Amino acid sequence: MEIKIVKTTTPKEKPAANALGFGKYFTDHMFVMDYSVEKGWHDARIIPYGPFEFEPSCMVFHYGQSIFEGLKAYKGADGGVLLYRPYENMKRMNRSNDRLCIPQIDEDFAVDAIRQLVLLDKDWIPEGEGTSLYIRPFVFGTDNALGVHPSHTYKFIVILSPVGSYYAGGLSPVKIWVESEYVRAVRGGIGAAKTAGNYAASLKAQEVAEKKGYSQVLWLDGVEQKYVEEVGAMNIFFKIGGEVVTPVLNGSILGGITRDSVIEVLRGSGYKVTERKISIDEVHEAYKNGKLEEVFGTGTAAVISPVGELCYKGEKMVINNNEIGEVSQMLYDTITGMQKGAIEDKYNFTYKI
């Protein structure tokens, strides 16, 4: 399918590097494609970024049949543009589509659409330390009808947002609240899909945690509320007695692409990494015995987030003296280095466009 391109005649002014933040500004163009039962995916186009008209009966407002992805583009050391593992994001998008009864999207075509869009708006890629161009592909049902069933029409849209460094003052440890009341997801549910409802479900606990001074929530499993699952928008890793462990993908955890990269890089660097069930009691036990050496989150937004404190049922566990651990720092340097093309990418993660 050919992508029709309509360029803007009124390019916007680009925001100042220090005002970027996350997801506040959008570039001059977006990619759009429509789906109908008769035509399949059709009318692929790159057009000026702008609003759409939606009827109030449009399904997405009512039933949340909607999925999204998140990845980043970087300006390379040599001036080229690099994407980070875009095919992995498109594969995950299709897994989410399947769980939400949304039609599949050709992954090669989608990566090519992203490539063309990013190249058109490449002057929007910020260059400061820790900055990047965030890419948000998303799909949602657009039938104008009430009644709970899969939509017959969809929109696939990709928008781009230049984003600032996640850590204003450089990499620094975060405080995390272990949630023992609210639950995000359960096996048999939609937790493994990147779908709107999971994020809606997370808002309340996040609000409560923030009021207590914690920046994120660590979710426990929905069945026993005992096993560690993941953080708001990150997967989680523990270094216990020299071994790195992370919760196994059990059907209610999102399979992070950074998580996958971290496992590969650690193994490639000689670390032992185990994916398995980890109870919060085991973490606490390791803490008491002085064996909880490092904790960190992994995700596209921050890449690596060292965890300085975990609070579970009122008990605070201060990790590694609230300092950045050795493994966290190594992973951050290695992955961000590859993303920017500053260090050799022996894993084939980056995709030059």
Place this chain on the structure above:
Amino acid sequence: MEIKIVKTTTPKEKPAANALGFGKYFTDHMFVMDYSVEKGWHDARIIPYGPFEFEPSCMVFHYGQSIFEGLKAYKGADGGVLLYRPYENMKRMNRSNDRLCIPQIDEDFAVDAIRQLVLLDKDWIPEGEGTSLYIRPFVFGTDNALGVHPSHTYKFIVILSPVGSYYAGGLSPVKIWVESEYVRAVRGGIGAAKTAGNYAASLKAQEVAEKKGYSQVLWLDGVEQKYVEEVGAMNIFFKIGGEVVTPVLNGSILGGITRDSVIEVLRGSGYKVTERKISIDEVHEAYKNGKLEEVFGTGTAAVISPVGELCYKGEKMVINNNEIGEVSQMLYDTITGMQKGAIEDKYNFTYKI
């Protein structure tokens, strides 16, 4: 707050009574109100039904911070217009709002907005047997920004849809699939809220059940996958050995307003009704012992849905010879009679506007 009214200058043609279906046609007007942190809820207005412009970054597409309600208006026997328990819907709406971090809405004001809107479009209320005007209030976050946190701006909209009879050929039993793989909700989650994500989560199981010839899914609890919870958009009741039982509201089940009405009507008619945990094994045991006398669903759309067959792990339980039970029929006649003002409403359920 005053409601500004702008009437349409191009009223639409009304659909034929036999073409109504559910949620396909919308009336000439809608109610809209906006929220911002500075102004609170403001700019309440009734305007011609029509589309809105939304940026692709609008939060609702990405994070599903969205809740809705569903209730009905009826043309009474004396030509007056009746709503059914609208205050209960607005109370539930605020419980959903709370769970989803959406600001509260004044319940009296919201009922009055619905009253004014329905009266303006009262010629759209169909009059055939089993027909009504479906009222869909809904609220969603509208910030144009990415990042998972509660929106700072919202829209509250009410749209109206004339709907046909749920049962084309009169009340008749449905076949229901007991779901033992997929899970809709779990305690600590969002199951008790009427929020978009719950419906998105239900699509896949519903699709699988339909392919097997079942019209709806009966969900089991998320923890043990053992206790009966509710049907897609209905609560569920069992008559076992003379006693009527229904799952107790445990935090993952939506508290249906029809469910509540049914409990009152049954008790008012001398039946014993118990709200408690009911395992699917207990239901199956009762079936084998010939004690499973009736099963029915309750919800705004169909009011009462007699269940003629339950299928659990391949085993089919045919209930009451696949015929409408005595209790189901009595409840259907009583509640729809009150809704239309045809029989005396000793429970004070109807609200004449």
